Amino acid sequence: MLTFTLRRLILSVPTLLFISFIIFGLLQLAPGDPMAQVPLTVPPEVKQKMREALGLGAPWYVQYYKWLIQFFWIEPKVFIDYLTNSSYLLGWLPDTNFYKDELRVISWQTRSPVMDIVMQRMPQTLWVVGLSYVVGIVIAIPIGIYSAYKHYSVFDQAGTFITMVGFSIPPFFTGPLLIVIFSVYLGWLPSIYDTTHVVNDWESFKVQFFQMIMPVMVLALQTTAQISRYMRGAMLDNLNQDYVRTARAKGLREGVVVMVHVLRNSMIPVVTVIALGMPAIFGGAIITENVFKVNGIGQLLLTALFANDLPMVMTLTFIFAILIVLFNLIADVLYGLLDPRIRYD
Amino acid sequence: MTEQAIPASPVEADIEVFGALKDKEPQKPPSSQWRDVWDQFRRHKGAVFGGGFLIFITLGVIFGPWLWDVDPKGLDIRNKNWRPVINLLWDSDAKAGWAHPFGTDQLGRDILAQMISGGRVSMAVGWLAMALALIIGTAIGVLSGYFKRLDFWLMRFTDLVLSLPILPLVLLAVTLFRQPLNARFGPEGGMFILIVAVIGLTSWMQTARIVRGDVLALKEREFILAARSIGTKSGKIIRRHLLPNVISPIMVSATLGLATAIITESALSFLGVGFPSDYPTWGKLLADAVQRMQEFPERVMLPGIAISLTVLSVNYLGDGLRDALDPRIRGR
DSSP states (O other): OHHHHHHHHHHHHHHHHHHHHHHHHHHHHSOOOTTTTSOTTSOHHHHHHHHHHTTOSSOHHHHHHHHHHIIIIIHHHHHHHHHHHHOTTTTTSOOOOOOOSOOOOBOTTTSSBHHHHHHHHHHHHHHHHHHHHHHHHHHHHHHHHHHHHTTTSHHHHHHHHHHHHHHHSOHHHHHHHHIIIIIIISOOSOSSOOTTOOOOSHHHHHHHHHHHHHHHHHHHHHHHHHHHHHHHHHHHHHHTSHHHHHHHHTTOOHHHIIIIIIHHHHHHHHHHHHHHHHHHHHHHHHHHHHHHTOOSHHHHHHHHHHTTOHHHHHHHHHHHHHHHHHHHHHHHHHHHHHOTTOOOO | OOSSOOOSOHHHHHHHHOGGGSOSSOSSOOOOHHHHHHHHHHHOHHHHHHHHHHHHHHHHHHHHHHHSOOOTTOOOGGGOSOOOGGGGGTOTTSSOBTTBTTOBOTTOOBHHHHHHHHHHHHHHHHHHHHHHHHHHHHHHHHHHHHOHHHHHHHHHHHHHHHTSOHHHHHHHHHHHHHHHHHHHHHHHHHHHHHHHHHHHHTSOHHHHHHHHHHHHHHHTSHHHHHHHHTTOOHHHIIIIIIGGGGHHHHHHHHHHHHHHHHHHHHHHHHHTOSSOTTSOOHHHHHHHHHTTTTTOHHHHHHHHHHHHHHHHHHHHHHHHHHHHHOTTTTTO
16 A cells, blocks of 8 residues: 555655646746736846846746746745744644745735745635535535435435536535625625634634635535435445345344444445545636635636736646646545455555 | 257246237337437426527527617617616616616616627537537547557657646636737637637547547447448548547537536636627626626626526537437436
8 A cells, every 4th residue: 555655645746747838838828928017117138137037038948947946945934944834734744944045936916935924824725615525524424324224215315406407506606605695685694705814713713614604605505516416326225135134134223234334334435536636626616716706726727817817827826736636646545445355456 | 858849948838828918919119229319318307498598598599680680789868767667566667668678788788689699609609619629629539448558658648638737727818819810710700719619628638538439439349340441531431430429528528518618708708818899798798797786786686697507508419419429228
């Protein structure tokens, strides 16, 4: 298992390189001049110098190489320094001071390092996305179990219909719909997610809780629909197996049969689906963040795109790619760990 | 041993002894495969409704402009902000009437006409992008399943594309290549080509994988061996023998592709990188209405419901097709 994990980890390096190359190539092919917003009174030779200062004069392979160095060598150094210097988790370690004022990936919009902005935005996205995923799974699994157990019952029919609907309604429709119902007509929930809100007592926690309900539920609806369908399918496959009959025949209680024997076997495919669905949820977060004005990385990507901020776009898209590759790897490893029939070695 | 002749098989002997077991005539007339598929499909109520609704909405957006010949771009500023005619039921003073059944927007454009023309674009994008993805996916799947030499590289390529972050990349491509294509083909045509191409090029991977798996299994069957033994060329084997047999997974992934294409196009328009406002699609209509949804919630609801119902019906259709085309389930 360990060799498999290591092999997959090593294989993911060329994958990531290829993806970064595709993103870089797209950005290179694209027209659009970062100097387009500079006033016309600036003489062309000055503009040319400004372009070179942004690193645009060099041939594409030099630019690509420099980006790779910045992203894979300089940024990790900064990150390790941050961890050992000011984070709670590893702050007790001696300060490493790896970073020696090399040029980092600089955003063209703000002239500050891209990764700093990403680190500021990441917690919002992780909170909303992560919580919605957890909520979605917690709702989905009981629904899936029960509707498989009561196959063709009213609950099953209704559950299948509702998950189908949840599957089909896009988040950019459920978002505004919920805002109209709960913010405009009922006035129960705020329509905008306030990220400057600080939680320090019960009252402010309640505010935080209420403002998180809608973005989390919109994202969780998609997750719930997908995972409960898989859960139901996996349970149905397992409920007709011989070992279930054996378990019943030897007199185990129904609860033990379903919740221990069947559930454990059905969770194998579902766990991998959960891992595989993670990147898609981040993609969906782009839309949800836009609807609820959460300033996470999805919203950052959109504003960077509109502002033609290529280093930021490149880095963010690549972060999404890393997430996908990472969760694919996790799904494969989990599958091997959970299912004794699967042996990779 | 007695004199009695030993029958060839006990079953035949039984049939001879017990005449009642004999079938006088075939129990039912032989039916073709597609007949069976249709019979199974009809039993899935959701799929029949879904298919019916999909045909209805497709025909509606194709022939709608002839039935409701109001110009969707025609401004009528005196009659702006009409409500849907249904509001008259509870509010007899509402600004509404049969002249504009779905109301008008803030510039006095008729919303029904906009919905029809927007649906035209959305559905066209959906169908074309789906077709493009199917063609690419089937080609790659068949090639990599049939030719061993290509298999490794094509499948590694598919895996690589599968791990691309699709939505960010689509956003990127659409924003970056909008200008040159618009200059070349006009703002509407350029955007249309771009979105269809981008969605098609990023959603063929599942089809390719499924088709490859099926081709790998079919390739070892006797009928392919027979075809090869009489000297059939590879191209002909693929066209005559393999493609007809993988048509069912292709049809199922076609429905999934149509649903994702419609949603992706609407999402792009919603995020403001899709079609321009004067050439609206359902997603763009929804996005434009969001700012004023407090006063006019119906302008969000109408395109939203249109998108959702279409995608829902396509998903149900796919569900039913999957059951109907699976010979293991059919007839149960």
